[in-house]
Amino acid sequence: MRDGAADAAARERFVTGGGGVRLCVAEYGDAALPTVVLVHGYPDSKEVWSEVAGLLADRFHVVLYDVRGHGRSSAPARLKGGFTLEKLTEDFLAV
Numbered sequence: 001m002r003d004g005a006a007d008a009a010a011r012e013r014f015v016t017g018g019g020g021v022r023l024c025v026a027e028y029g030d031a032a033l034p035t036v037v038l039v040h041g042y043p044d045s046k047e048v049w050s051e052v053a054g055l056l057a058d059r060f061h062v063v064l065y066d067v068r069g070h071g072r073s074s075a076p077a078r079l080k081g082g083f084t085l086e087k088l089t090e091d092f093l094a095v
Contacts, residue, residue, distance in 0.1 A: 009028075010026040010027065010028055010050070010053070010064075011026065011027045011028075012024060012025065012026050012027075013025050013027070015065075015094050015095055016094060017068060017073075017087075017090055017091035017094045017095070018068075018086070018087040018088075018089075018090025018091050018094070019076055019077075019082065019087060019090070021068045021073065021074050021075070021076055021082075021087075021091065022073060022074040023065050023066065023067075023068065023073045023074075023091055023094065023095060024046070024065060024066045024071055024072035024073045025063060025064070025065040025095055026046055026053070026063070026064045026065070027061065027062065027063050027064075028053045028054065028056070028057035028061075028062040028064075029056070029057035029058065029059075029060055029061045029062050030061055031061045032061070033059065033060050033061045034060055034061065035060065035061045035062075035063060036056060036060045036061070036062050036063070037063045037064075037065075037092070037095065038052065038053065038062065038063070038064050039064075039065070039067065039092065040064075040066075040067060040070070042067075042070070043070065044070070045066050045070050045071030045072075046064035046065055046066050046071055047071070049064045050064070063095060065091075065095045067088070067091065068082070068083065068087070068088070068091055069082075069083070
């Protein structure tokens, strides 16, 4: 069994999510392969998926991102209303 996290290198970039929030995105594998998006829970960051992403990268284009307000992503300027399901969905679609 290979050590996926050690074998695959992440490519990081930033995208603009809902309300202008800056989201840190990491990608593993070939973008021509089917895409799998792994979303962390609270209070984690995308790093919780690094080992899994490495294991999947030979068969999928794996995308991880830091949800708004966590990891290397920015938080909304207004906390009230800044973490609604609508805003989180806008972020997911931006990624």
